[in-house]
Amino acid sequence: MHHSFRKLLKLSLVLSILLPSITWAKTSDDILEPKVEGKNSINLFDGSTLTGWKVPSDRWSIKDRAIVGIAGPEPITTPEWLYTKKHFSDFILTAELRLTGTKSPNSGIYFRVQPFQFTWRRTQQTYSAPSGYEFDVVSGKHCGSLGDWYARPSLRIFANKKLIEQSYKANEWNRMTIRAIGNRIEYWMNGTKIMDYTDNDPKRSKEGVIGIQLHDKTIMKIECRSMRILPLGITKN
Numbered sequence: 001m002h003h004s005f006r007k008l009l010k011l012s013l014v015l016s017i018l019l020p021s022i023t024w025a026k027t028s029d030d031i032l033e034p035k036v037e038g039k040n041s042i043n044l045f046d047g048s049t050l051t052g053w054k055v056p057s058d059r060w061s062i063k064d065r066a067i068v069g070i071a072g073p074e075p076i077t078t079p080e081w082l083y084t085k086k087h088f089s090d091f092i093l094t095a096e097l098r099l100t101g102t103k104s105p106n107s108g109i110y111f112r113v114q115p116f117q118f119t120w121r122r123t124q125q126t127y128s129a130p131s132g133y134e135f136d137v138v139s140g141k142h143c144g145s146l147g148d149w150y151a152r153p154s155l156r157i158f159a160n161k162k163l164i165e166q167s168y169k170a171n172e173w174n175r176m177t178i179r180a181i182g183n184r185i186e187y188w189m190n191g192t193k194i195m196d197y198t199d200n201d202p203k204r205s206k207e208g209v210i211g212i213q214l215h216d217k218t219i220m221k222i223e224c225r226s227m228r229i230l231p232l233g234i235t236k237n
Contacts, residue, residue: 030196033177033188036094036228044084044095044210044227056080059214066098066225069214075103076218078127081110081211088112089207090233094177094226097212099137099170101220106138109176110211118150132205134213135178135187137222139170144194146185152203159187159194167192173225181232207236 044052047065060069060082069082089112099105113132119125131151136142144159167189168174177188183204187195212224 030186031193033191033193034092034179036092036177036230038230041228041230044093044229045224047225050082052085054083054085054209056082063223066223067212067227069107069212069222070220071101071214071216072219072221074219076214076216078125079129079216080214081113081115081130082214083113083115083209083211085209087207087209087236088229088231088233089235090181091229091231092177092179093210093229094175095224095228096173096175096226097137098173098223099220101218103219104215104217105220105222106215106218107213107220107222108137109135109178110213111135111178111180111208112205113208113211114205115209116151130211132208133180133185135176137174137176139168143168144187144189146187146195146197148205151205152201155199155201157195157197159189163192163194164189167194173223175226207233 045067048062050060050062050067057080059071059080060067062068067082093111095109097107099107110130111133113130115128116131117126118129129150132148134147134149136145136147141158141161144164146157148155169190175190179186183199185195185197185199186193212222214222
């Protein structure tokens with residue numbers, strides 16, 4: 001066998017062993033829930049005050065070091081959002097949420113939000129709503145889905161049903177993690193990756209505030225704690 005050919009054969013054998021490992025390492029990094037830590041990470045909630053948040057009504061309060069939003073005892077007619085004062089573009093965010101209620105509890109973490117005046121076509125009711133992404137928190141098929149319902153209602157990407165059934169704990173605390181870098185959006189639920197979406201729409205939201213929702217037509221309570229963010233891009237007050 002020619003010497004140069006033997007060298008080429010050995011090189012091919014080495015690459016065939018190494019390349020699957022390189023590919024697997026990249027895939028592992030993509031699947032693992034990222035950590036929100038380090039000197040640049042920010043506590044979005046200090047556990048005792050709503051400093052740093054725009055509070056829309058007296059439905060929001062603090063209890064047991066958690067943000068609490070309550071719709072009840074009668075359903076509210078207009079949804080509302082508790083927003084951060086700071087704007088973020090690229091980031092990793094993690095928070096623990098607990099959703100409970102007796103009538104259609106429904107909430108979510110909104111991000112890269114630019115509030116705008118929205119008119120509901122069925123009733124002609126107008127109110128401030130978010131243009132931006134949502135990590136949906138609700139029992140049923142929408143749980144863990146990605147959407148931009150008010151600005152781009154056709155955008156609805158559903159998470160894998162089996163993954164949600166395995167990871168989401170109804171009426172209990174659930175850890176939600178978001179990594180948003182450029183047009184790639186990734187979600188984790190209690191450590192399980194449930195969403196990896198690349199948004200190529202030129203109208204996509206690129207930066208904005210972060211919000212927590214109280215949904216209309218519900219009797220519900222949303223609680224949020226341990227909310228931290230690691231900015232990876234532009235941060236504005």
